[in-house]
Amino acid sequence: MRRAIAIIIILICSLPGVVSQSAAERYMQAGGLYSSGDYSGAAAIYRQLYEEGYRSEDLLYNAGNAFFRSGDNASAILFYERAKLRAPADEDIDYNLQIARSRVTDRFETVPRLFFARWFDFLSLLVSTNSWAMAALVMFVVSLLLALIFLTKSRARGRLLSFWLALTALILSAVMISLALRNNSLINNNKRAVITCSIVTGRSAPGENGSELFVLHSGTAVTVEQELGKFYEVKLPDGNKGWVRGDCMEKI
Amino acid sequence: MASMKRYILILFNLLAALALNAQEVNLTVDAPERAAAGERFRIVYTVNATGGQFSPPAFDPSFSVSGPQQSTSRNVQWINGEMSSVSTTTLIYYVVATMPGRYTIPAASFESKNVTVSAPAREIEIVAGGAAASQSQGQVQSQGQSQGVSQASGAQAADGGTDVSLRLHVSTREVYIGQPVSATLKLYTRVNLSGINELKYPDFKGFLREDLETPELRSLETEVIDGVQYGTGVLQRFLLYPQISGEIRIDPVQMTAMVQQRTSMRDPFFDDPFFDSFFSGVSTVPRSVSSLPVTIRVKPLPEPRPADFHGAVGSFTLSSDLSKSEVEVNDAIDLTISIKGSGNLNLSGEPGINFPQGIEKYDPEVTVRSSGTAAGSKTFKYLLIPRNTGSFEIPPVSYTVFDPQQQKYVTLRSEGYSITVTGSGDQAEVAAPVYVPGEDVKYLGQDIRFIRSGNGSLTLVRQPLVKTTYYWLWFVLALFVASVVLLLRREQLRRNADLTGSRNRKAARTARRRLAKAKALLGSGMTEQANSELSKALWGYLADKLSMPQSQITRENCHTGMRARKVDEGLITEFDSIISVTEYSQYAPRTEGESPAALLERASLLIGKLDNVLD
Numbered sequence: 001m002r003r004a005i006a007i008i009i010i011l012i013c014s015l016p017g018v019v020s021q022s023a024a025e026r027y028m029q030a031g032g033l034y035s036s037g038d039y040s041g042a043a044a045i046y047r048q049l050y051e052e053g054y055r056s057e058d059l060l061y062n063a064g065n066a067f068f069r070s071g072d073n074a075s076a077i078l079f080y081e082r083a084k085l086r087a088p089a090d091e092d093i094d095y096n097l098q099i100a101r102s103r104v105t106d107r108f109e110t111v112p113r114l115f116f117a118r119w120f121d122f123l124s125l126l127v128s129t130n131s132w133a134m135a136a137l138v139m140f141v142v143s144l145l146l147a148l149i150f151l152t153k154s155r156a157r158g159r160l161l162s163f164w165l166a167l168t169a170l171i172l173s174a175v176m177i178s179l180a181l182r183n184n185s186l187i188n189n190n191k192r193a194v195i196t197c198s199i200v201t202g203r204s205a206p207g208e209n210g211s212e213l214f215v216l217h218s219g220t221a222v223t224v225e226q227e228l229g230k231f232y233e234v235k236l237p238d239g240n241k242g243w244v245r246g247d248c249m250e251k252i
Numbered sequence: 253m254a255s256m257k258r259y260i261l262i263l264f265n266l267l268a269a270l271a272l273n274a275q276e277v278n279l280t281v282d283a284p285e286r287a288a289a290g291e292r293f294r295i296v297y298t299v300n301a302t303g304g305q306f307s308p309p310a311f312d313p314s315f316s317v318s319g320p321q322q323s324t325s326r327n328v329q330w331i332n333g334e335m336s337s338v339s340t341t342t343l344i345y346y347v348v349a350t351m352p353g354r355y356t357i358p359a360a361s362f363e364s365k366n367v368t369v370s371a372p373a374r375e376i377e378i379v380a381g382g383a384a385a386s387q388s389q390g391q392v393q394s395q396g397q398s399q400g401v402s403q404a405s406g407a408q409a410a411d412g413g414t415d416v417s418l419r420l421h422v423s424t425r426e427v428y429i430g431q432p433v434s435a436t437l438k439l440y441t442r443v444n445l446s447g448i449n450e451l452k453y454p455d456f457k458g459f460l461r462e463d464l465e466t467p468e469l470r471s472l473e474t475e476v477i478d479g480v481q482y483g484t485g486v487l488q489r490f491l492l493y494p495q496i497s498g499e500i501r502i503d504p505v506q507m508t509a510m511v512q513q514r515t516s517m518r519d520p521f522f523d524d525p526f527f528d529s530f531f532s533g534v535s536t537v538p539r540s541v542s543s544l545p546v547t548i549r550v551k552p553l554p555e556p557r558p559a560d561f562h563g564a565v566g567s568f569t570l571s572s573d574l575s576k577s578e579v580e581v582n583d584a585i586d587l588t589i590s591i592k593g594s595g596n597l598n599l600s601g602e603p604g605i606n607f608p609q610g611i612e613k614y615d616p617e618v619t620v621r622s623s624g625t626a627a628g629s630k631t632f633k634y635l636l637i638p639r640n641t642g643s644f645e646i647p648p649v650s651y652t653v654f655d656p657q658q659q660k661y662v663t664l665r666s667e668g669y670s671i672t673v674t675g676s677g678d679q680a681e682v683a684a685p686v687y688v689p690g691e692d693v694k695y696l697g698q699d700i701r702f703i704r705s706g707n708g709s710l711t712l713v714r715q716p717l718v719k720t721t722y723y724w725l726w727f728v729l730a731l732f733v734a735s736v737v738l739l740l741r742r743e744q745l746r747r748n749a750d751l752t753g754s755r756n757r758k759a760a761r762t763a764r765r766r767l768a769k770a771k772a773l774l775g776s777g778m779t780e781q782a783n784s785e786l787s788k789a790l791w792g793y794l795a796d797k798l799s800m801p802q803s804q805i806t807r808e809n810c811h812t813g814m815r816a817r818k819v820d821e822g823l824i825t826e827f828d829s830i831i832s833v834t835e836y837s838q839y840a841p842r843t844e845g846e847s848p849a850a851l852l853e854r855a856s857l858l859i860g861k862l863d864n865v866l867d
Contacts, residue, residue: 027708034703054710062703069700096700133717137726144734152741177718184716 023054031062039069046079057087061096068100074218076100078194081221081252085187088125105217108237124182132180136173143169193234193249195220202242206231213242222249277301279362281371289352289378292539297343297360297371302326304364306343309373312355319345349378415442416509418543420502422492426549430565430596431656433492433548434464437505440482441472444512446536451487454503458550460493462598493596497552504542513537553654558661560604564653566595572649572666581641581675587634589616589649589666594627602632603651610640611671638673645670752799759796760863763789767856774848779837782848786855787834790827793859797866807831819865826858 030045046063060083068076080097087093124132146166153159198218203210206228214236216222222234225241232246279299287293297306302324311317320343328337349355354377361370416439423434439448448469453461472483487507494500512534553565568591575586589603597620607613614635622628638644648668655662717723766789773782795805798813807828814824833851 023710024707027710031703031705049710053713055713056708056710058704058706058708059710062708065700065703092701092704099698099700129716129718130714133723137723137730140727141730144730148734148738148741151738152745180716180718184718188716 023049023052027054027059030066034062034066034069039066042066043070043072043075047075050079055086057083057090057093060086061090061093064093064096064100068096073100073103074194074196075250077104077219077221078196078250078252081192081194085125085190085252088122100219104219106220108220110237111239120179120182121186124179125186127183129180129183129187132176132183136176136180139169139173139176143167143173190252191224193222193224193232193251195222195244195249197245197248200244200248202234202236202240202244204242206233206243210243214240216244221252224249224251277304277362277364277367277369279360279369279371281357281360281374283357283374283376285375286377286379287347287349289350290348292346292348295345295347295357295374297345297362299341299343299362299364299369300338301362301364302339302341304341304362306341307361307363308343308345309358309360311345311347311357312349314349314351315355316348316350317345318347319343321346349376352378354378416440416445416511416539416541418487418505418507418541420505420543420546422502422546422548425547426551427494428551428565428654428656429494429497429553430563430599430654431494432566432594432596433459433494434489435492435502436489437487437543439469439472439485439487439509440475440477441484441509442480442482446510446512448487449508449510449538451505451507453505456492456502458494458496458498458500459502460495460599462491462493464489464491492548493599494548494550497550500548500550502546502548504545506540506542508538508540511537511539554660558652558663560650560663561652561654561661562601562603564591564595564597564600564651565656566593566597566653567655567657568593568595568600568653568664570649570651570664570666572669574646574669574671577669578672578674579638581638581673583637585636585638585671587636587646587669588631589634589651590629590631591651591653591664592629595653597622597628597630600630600653603649605634605649606647607636608644608646610638610642611644611646612637612639638671641673641675643670643672755796755799759793760859762796763793763859764856766792767852767859771849771852774852779848782852783834783837786852787831790831790834790855790859793862794827797862814866817866819862823858823861823865826854827862830855830858 026045027049030042030049033039033045034042043063043066046059046066049059050063060079064076064079064083067073067079077097077100080093080100083093084090084097143166146162146169149162150159150166153162195216195218200216201212202214202216204213205211216236220236222236222244225233225235227233227246228243230246231243232249233241234244234249235241277300279297281295281297283295284293297320299306306320308320322341322343324339324341326337326339328335330336354375357374357376359370359373361368419438419440421436421438427433466486466489469485469487472485475482475484492502513536571590571592573586573588573590575588579585587605589605591597591600602616602618605613614637616632616634619631619633620628621630646669649666650663651666652661652663654660766785770782770785770789773779773785791805792802794800794810794813795802798810798817800809800813810827811824814827830851837848
């Protein structure tokens with residue numbers, strides 16, 4: 001029994017290592033290309049790794065840098081935004097993203113979001129979805145144990161304390177579940193997208209017939225409200241909405 | 253002079269009117285075969301008659317014509333007592349043609365006393381630029397030789413449209429910013445000039461102009477260009493330092509030349525130097541002359557510029573000198589940095605020297621020695637005053653200049669020095685503290701930060717737990733387990749409670765049963781067993797009523813239990829006494845006094861009373 005567990009643990013630990021052996025090599029190779037000045041080559045490798053499903057804060061950050069250097073500002077912003085979702089408190093990402101954004105043609109008077117919404121998102125991104133989920137489960141079990149103590153203990157003082165602790169643990173567990181869900185929706189189902197076409201027109205209706213409302217340039221971040229065929233309804237940072245061709249943007 | 257000449261001419265005209273002479277009327281035209289576009293040339297019509305009507309030719313519309321300037325002269329001569337008089341009318345047109353090409357000046361006619369004469373049509377070629385100047389006929393005389401000797405050919409005043417010109421010569425037409433261009437403004441003339449007025453320079457936009465010392469123009473030098481002799485003279489030399497890059501145009505230099513021009517025709521009679529200068533009217537005509545614009549291509553200095561580049565462009569050498577290396581505190585030392593070579597010395601900035609703390613530095617005394625051309629030297633003399641004792645290092649000065657020949661930045665280095673400062677400590681203490689002002693970090697630009705090294709700790713994206721069913725099943729499972737545990741515990745508690753309750757309810761009954769058994773035993777004479785049964789009945793009753801296990805039944809526990817249940821102290825004493833009697837009787841069977849039957853009665857009464865209280 002103990003042997004079987006040990007084997008399983010070894011397998012679990014070594015599995016990602018074996019799979020990403022060549023991926024790590026390619027990652028290092030891309031870093032070398034970047035250092036030697038072949039930015040588009042490095043960017044291609046980073047993007048390939050991303051599309052194969054590899055994720056890490058450094059990968060996304062480096063990809064953003066490579067795209068920025070190779071002149072693809074929109075992709076650079078896209079990857080910086082992705083990296084920011086994984087490391088919301090990272091200074092370098094913020095700094096580079098700010099520089100990349102300063103090269104975007106479109107400027108908006110952004111409507112600031114409510115502070116607690118921002119804090120909640122920030123908190124949810126501090127650790128991964130699964131960490132929040134595991135913490136929520138643990139907290140739920142703790143709350144159940146405390147509830148059991150409350151329900152079976154006969155002494156009055158201990159009962160009161162265990163009651164409040166159980167209630168707190170239950171609330172914490174609920175908060176952690178919502179953080180996990182928020183984290184998941186931000187990282188895996190983000191509604192925001194970056195315009196990749198150098199110029200694209202926003203219309204009042206999906207299709208090429210709607211009247212023209214605005215013109216967007218590459219690098220602008222928008223929020224996708226709904227999708228209808230090839231056309232997405234996007235919300236601009238200043239609150240305006242319009243229909244834009246979906247192949248002209250990439251979701252964060 | 254001029255008024256006197258006019259007086260004499262009038263006198264001669266009056267004399268000539270007396271003797272009319274039927275001479276043949278003749279109209280001649282004098283025009284150059286070629287002229288430069290944009291330059292003024294003259295067309296002169298001469299008729300040997302006065303009065304009459306002159307019909308000018310129809311000039312090409314593209315010509316801009318001014319004039320005619322008309323002058324009349326009359327000569328009277330006596331030969332062998334016979335008087336003959338010649339009167340001449342001269343009409344001068346000043347023409348400027350702008351478009352190159354071949355043009356025809358149509359015939360002009362003169363009508364006088366029913367006689368009409370005409371001058372022939374003339375062909376004229378207008379050429380672009382100043383090419384005509386070298387080919388047009390004429391003679392150049394240097395101003396120095398021209399005094400009193402007029403060799404002008406023909407009857408007309410020697411003066412052409414391109415006879416005076418001004419040129420701006422530049423040493424090079426392609427330079428770097430800051431690289432000096434030496435420019436020379438030169439005058440070319442084929443006619444006599446009496447002077448130059450109003451030399452007007454353009455504003456040299458994009459350049460910094462430095463005038464060089466130029467000797468005043470007193471005499472012209474003879475120079476032959478394309479076989480034509482010109483009198484030339486340098487008006488001004490200067491250096492131009494370009495300040496901006498691009499194709500920079502220097503606008504024309506303008507001046508007014510005072511041209512000496514003879515207005516009367518030469519006469520054989522008065523053909524000697526005195527009369528020539530006396531009668532042939534030499535008048536001074538102002539003529540505006542301008543040079544051609546010059547375009548200079550100024551190249552920007554290559555980027556990035558080194559940090560220690562201070563604007564010096566040219567080929568330089570750097571040298572330094574320290575007046576003394578061992579010095580007392582508060583004694584001055586001179587550090588001299590000199591830059592020698594050719595280039596824009598005036599615009600070369602001060603080298604940046606990091607003097608050690610403890611040495612006070614004053615602003616340098618700057619001396620520029622430039623000798624006509626751009627070669628020279630610039631000296632920075634720093635006055636240094638050590639305020640602390642010790643040994644100080646003055647680092648080598650590095651000064652980067654741009655060398656246009658090599659087309660790259662060249663860093664010049666001087667040697668470093670070490671200074672030993674001696675002196676008493678008191679002096680050093682007195683010295684003012686050295687104030688070192690802080691300097692903000694200079695931000696040269698903004699760029700993204702470098703990529704992260706390391707293996708990147710790549711992970712494959714996984715299905716998030718919140719999207720899996722088993723994750724949520726864990727919650728259900730936990731809840732289920734907790735519920736089961738709770739239910740089991742509850743059941744256990746309930747059961748325990750039930751057990752106590754039944755013992756409680758049955759306590760009195762069990763006790764009475766035991767008492768009845770004791771009574772039966774007593775009846776059959778077994779007093780000891782009866783007593784034992786009696787004590788069992790009492791202990792068992794209390795154990796059941798106080799929910800205590802049999803093992804914990806002691807006198808003290810029973811007392812505590814009964815007092816907690818507010819049992820009367822009297823009953824407790826009664827209980828004690830009965831138990832004492834039973835225990836006593838167990839070890840000493842034959843007791844006197846109280847009979848066992850009475851004891852049984854007391855125990856029965858006690859249980860009845862306790863049952864009321866302990867219910």
